[in-house]
Amino acid sequence: GAGVSQSPSNKVTEKGKDVELRCDPISGHTALYWYRQRLGQGLEFLIYFQGNSAPDKSGLPSDRFSAERTGESVSTLTIQRTQQEDSAVYLCASSLSSSEQFFGPGTRLTVL
Amino acid sequence: AQSVSQHNHHVILSEAASLELGCNYSYGGTVNLFWYVQYPGQHLQLLLKYFSGDPLVKGIKGFEAEFIKSKFSFNLRKPSVQWSDTAEYFCAVKGSSNTGKLIFGQGTTLQVKP
Numbered sequence: 077g078a079g080v081s082q083s084p085s086n087k088v089t090e091k092g093k094d095v096e097l098r099c100d101p102i103s104g105h106t107a108l109y110w111y112r113q114r115l116g117q118g119l120e121f122l123i124y125f126q127g128n129s130a131p132d133k134s135g136l137p138s139d140r141f142s143a144e145r146t147g148e149s150v151s152t153l154t155i156q157r158t159q160q161e162d163s164a165v166y167l168c169a170s171s172l173s174s175s176e177q178f179f180g181p182g183t184r185l186t187v188l
Numbered sequence: 189a190q191s192v193s194q195h196n197h198h199v200i201l202s203e204a205a206s207l208e209l210g211c212n213y214s215y216g217g218t219v220n221l222f223w224y225v226q227y228p229g230q231h232l233q234l235l236l237k238y239f240s241g242d243p244l245v246k247g248i249k250g251f252e253a254e255f256i257k258s259k260f261s262f263n264l265r266k267p268s269v270q271w272s273d274t275a276e277y278f279c280a281v282k283g284s285s286n287t288g289k290l291i292f293g294q295g296t297t298l299q300v301k302p
Binding site for chain 1: 192194222224231232233234237278280287288289290291292293294295
């Protein structure tokens with residue numbers, strides 16, 4: 077079945093480098109969310125897309141983080157000048173309006 | 189600000205024992221409540237949800253949760269756990285007036301011994 081997919085599954089980068097994480101939502105899902113899960117903690121909301129607009133960016137931790145979405149399709153989360161505290165699992169979820177969110181497998185980011 | 193608190197961080201049970209995982213939230217308005225589960229090596233998946241109506245909701249695999257508005261609680265229960273219930277469990281809340289983002293608790297790791 078066509079669930080939410082994310083790539084890459086793992087990313088190791090050096091401090092100061094930029095990284096781009098990709099999310100392919102379930103076809104037809106208008107809403108898309110990015111969350112971050114640091115080790116031993118719950119998920120933190122980062123950003124919400126409705127279509128290709130982002131009415132809620134309140135969770136982005138700094139201006140090094142940005143995200144975009146093409147129509148009601150793929151979204152990319154970009155982290156510039158990565159820091160060690162950015163190391164986490166980045167999860168994407170999609171949903172139809174405000175119903176259940178379906179999660180992808182996540183991208184594990186390690187910043188050395 | 190909204191927050192969710194899960195009281196138990198790590199729970200170890202023997203098979204057939206009863207389970208109750210605590211979840212309390214802080215939010216003044218109408219809420220939607222969720223329990224998600226993450227089995228080892230798998231995606232987060234929805235276990236059950238409460239939007240309105242009967243405060244006792246039943247989910248997959250024999251799980252249920254009770255919404256007690258006066259206590260701001262949404263505890264997860266299962267009468268008899270199985271080894272296959274070993275997983276991490278997350279409680280989450282969505283305020284009806286916000287954009288749909290979920291606020292998660294920090295999770296409870298459940299280990300069931302065979």
